[in-house]
Amino acid sequence: VGGRGGTDIISTVEFNHTGELLATGDKGGRVVIFQREPESKNTPHSQGEYDVYSTFQSHEPEFDYLKSLEIEEKINKIKWLPQQNAAHSLLSTNDKTIKLWKITERDKRPEGYNLKDEEGKLKDLSTVTSLQVPVLKPMDLMVEVSPRRVFANGHTYHINSISVNSDCETYMSADDLRINLWHLAITDRSFNIVDIKPANMEDLTEVITASEFHPHHCNLFVYSSSKGSLRLCDMRAAALCDKHSKLFEEPEDPSNRSFFSEIISSVSDVKFSHSGRYMLTRDYLTVKVWDLNMEARPIETYQVHDYLRSKLCSLYENDCIFDKFECAWNGSDSVIMTGAYNNFFRMFDRNTKRDVTLEASRESSKPRAVLKPRRVCAGGKRRRDDISVDSLDFTKKILHTAWHPAENIIAIAATNNLYIFQDKVSSEMH
Amino acid sequence: MMLSKGLKRKREEEEEEKEALAVDAWWLDPSHPAVAQAPPAVASSSLFDLSVLKLHHSLRQSEPDLRHLVLVVNTLRRIQASMVPTASLPPVPSVPAAPGMADNLLASSDAALSASMASLLEDLSHIEGLSQAPQPLADEGPPGRPTGGAPPGLGALDLLGPATGCLLDDGLEGLFEDIDTSMYDSELWAPASEGLKPGPEDGPVKEQAPELDEAELDYLMDVLVGTQALERPPGPGR
Numbered sequence: 003v004g005g006r007g008g009t010d011i012i013s014t015v016e017f018n019h020t021g022e023l024l025a026t027g028d029k030g031g032r033v034v035i036f037q038r039e040p041e042s043k044n045t046p047h048s049q050g051e052y053d054v055y056s057t058f059q060s061h062e063p064e065f066d067y068l069k070s071l072e073i074e075e076k077i078n079k080i081k082w083l084p085q086q087n088a089a090h091s092l093l094s095t096n097d098k099t100i101k102l103w104k105i106t107e108r109d110k111r112p113e114g115y116n117l118k119d120e121e122g123k124l125k126d127l128s129t130v131t132s133l134q135v136p137v138l139k140p141m142d143l144m145v146e147v148s149p150r151r152v153f154a155n156g157h158t159y160h161i162n163s164i165s166v167n168s169d170c171e172t173y174m175s176a177d178d179l180r181i182n183l184w185h186l187a188i189t190d191r192s193f194n195i196v197d198i199k200p201a202n203m204e205d206l207t208e209v210i211t212a213s214e215f216h217p218h219h220c221n222l223f224v225y226s227s228s229k230g231s232l233r234l235c236d237m238r239a240a241a242l243c244d245k246h247s248k249l250f251e252e253p254e255d256p257s258n259r260s261f262f263s264e265i266i267s268s269v270s271d272v273k274f275s276h277s278g279r280y281m282l283t284r285d286y287l288t289v290k291v292w293d294l295n296m297e298a299r300p301i302e303t304y305q306v307h308d309y310l311r312s313k314l315c316s317l318y319e320n321d322c323i324f325d326k327f328e329c330a331w332n333g334s335d336s337v338i339m340t341g342a343y344n345n346f347f348r349m350f351d352r353n354t355k356r357d358v359t360l361e362a363s364r365e366s367s368k369p370r371a372v373l374k375p376r377r378v379c380a381g382g383k384r385r386r387d388d389i390s391v392d393s394l395d396f397t398k399k400i401l402h403t404a405w406h407p408a409e410n411i412i413a414i415a416a417t418n419n420l421y422i423f424q425d426k427v428s429s430e431m432h
Numbered sequence: 433m434m435l436s437k438g439l440k441r442k443r444e445e446e447e448e449e450k451e452a453l454a455v456d457a458w459w460l461d462p463s464h465p466a467v468a469q470a471p472p473a474v475a476s477s478s479l480f481d482l483s484v485l486k487l488h489h490s491l492r493q494s495e496p497d498l499r500h501l502v503l504v505v506n507t508l509r510r511i512q513a514s515m516v517p518t519a520s521l522p523p524v525p526s527v528p529a530a531p532g533m534a535d536n537l538l539a540s541s542d543a544a545l546s547a548s549m550a551s552l553l554e555d556l557s558h559i560e561g562l563s564q565a566p567q568p569l570a571d572e573g574p575p576g577r578p579t580g581g582a583p584p585g586l587g588a589l590d591l592l593g594p595a596t597g598c599l600l601d602d603g604l605e606g607l608f609e610d611i612d613t614s615m616y617d618s619e620l621w622a623p624a625s626e627g628l629k630p631g632p633e634d635g636p637v638k639e640q641a642p643e644l645d646e647a648e649l650d651y652l653m654d655v656l657v658g659t660q661a662l663e664r665p666p667g668p669g670r
Contacts (some may be wrong), residue, residue: 070494071494179498208501209498211499261507261511261514264506264510268499268503315479317480324499324503
């Protein structure tokens with residue numbers, strides 16, 4: 003579905019903790035939630051598919067009159083809160099403001115009020131001769147979404163990440179230079195826990211690019227930088243976490259040094275493994291797995307599209323080199339996934355060391371069709387269905403991907419289309 | 433020419449640019465015979481120009497993308513550092529052969545570039561103090577610094593615009609203009625059809641704007657490639 007000015011370009015994708023719900027945010031400030039249909043006994047081959055559950059406008063464009071600035075309504079990130087009752091809750095954020103939304107279902111309504119009639123109008127009391135107890139009658143399911151909190155005015159710079167703490171009471175939000183800690187119930191104050199703004203802005207050489215709380219240790223969080231470093235911080239060690247507990251940084255490879263070394267080392271996404279023992283980072287050309295116990299270098303490095311290394315100048319010229327790709331773990335932390343260009347996305351099996359390139363496109367994705375592995379040919383021997391590097395479409399970028407927390411179901415955002423792939427059998431890897 | 437305003441193009445359109453890509457990328461290839469012979473300043477000037485354009489474009493945004501800005505600035509500094517020649521600048525009669533003098537010039541131009549960047553980034557930080565949304569301060573107890581109402585975003589257009597004047601041709605005059613037309617006055621924004629900003633060989637842009645600040649980037653670029661008469665003393669106007 004095309005939109006005006008690309009307002010339906012998907013800007014974030016996130017499964018909830020059970021995988022039953024999948025939320026997407028778009029450039030127009032809308033959130034669409036999909037729900038997985040329960041598997042039907044009648045059609046056992048049709049594993050639960052995702053249907054639209056709710057759509058709502060999360061953020062609107064705002065105009066800051068004082069500074070003559072328009073604040074984009076684009077949803078940068080969505081994070082689900084762990085479910086604590088019948089309702090679902092999620093945090094959604096644009097560049098400046100985070101909102102807590104509560105999603106509830108209503109499938110019954112009370113009937114038989116004493117003082118009101120069916121339409122809700124007050125009854126003429128003289129007609130009421132007896133009292134009745136209202137009863138709950140079933141109704142068509144209605145999903146109601148309401149904003150419960152608005153966390154505003156916490157950020158001077160653009161918010162790039164939010165992360166809910168495992169304590170389920172606090173969360174953090176990070177912009178280019180600062181990270182704030184919020185309590186989910188308190189909107190009028192937050193606590194600054196990281197501030198890398200230099201005293202003199204002329205000394206600014208590095209910004210925060212992503213951050214995340216540890217999945218199990220509520221005192222630990224990591225943030226990544228534009229220089230390719232990761233800092234693990236312990237909130238117990240100091241109120242202000244400017245000083246890291248651990249610094250993860252890989253020395254520059256002198257043989258690959260170029261003017262663009264820093265840009266391509268900039269980390270665009272960081273994700274803890276489900277186990278909490280590893281971190282996954284994405285920079286322009288690679289994904290890297292880091293062991294929390296080893297700061298000197300990643301334990302694994304996977305090339306996403308190394309054939310672009312010789313094209314960096316051109317990619318700098320057209321700004322593609324600044325594209326920010328996300329990365330994801332599967333539920334068992336054995337496979338990692340990230341997007342690339344030409345609507346390709348890549349998966350790497352950490353155990354077998356095999357990898358596969360797949361394409362998200364209407365042509366190659368009919369329902370229940372098996373995805374065919376793709377190959378990019380960078381010169382040398384070319385097979386029949388190979389794509390040559392020079393014919394890659396750099397406007398088709400898979401920036402946002404998500405993996406179901408337990409099953410082999412992935413959600414891929416390709417511009418304004420969402421693809422959901424379910425894996426029945428292991429894909430061919432090569 | 434590889435220069436552009438940063439428009440994304442499909443790879444197919446770049447087929448004809450492959451020649452240019454090959455040419456422009458050769459300076460990265462240390463085994464290329466031309467690299468050893470050609471002065472580094474000339475080899476990197478197109479990348480330098482491109483980076484300057486990107487920086488300029490980034491700063492012109494009402495709210496610059498800080499990450500993009502910082503990465504471009506750092507890249508520009510790397511390029512500039514590599515342009516310090518150990519031997520000679522491109523041959524121009526007035527260029528002193530002494531490496532020391534060249535180093536001083538480039539050092540001063542680096543300082544001037546830093547100063548330009550400094551004032552720009554300084555303005556970004558001043559803007560932060562502009563509008564304090566009234567917010568209650570936090571109580572004691574929980575750790576960290578209470579942010580209260582962190583001042584909202586960067587860059588009033590009217591402040592950021594003139595602040596970038598030191599990178600444009602119209603200097604500080606832009607600070608007091610109601611309408612910042614420097615975008616249209618500056619040769620950096622010549623329409624694509626007319627070709628891009630004239631290269632240093634075409635003569636200094638500053639000839640058309642006598643009130644320009646000597647510390648401006650255009651001057652630096654011209655100095656770096658030695659097309660400006662270096663005996664002109666640094667000072668206001670002309």
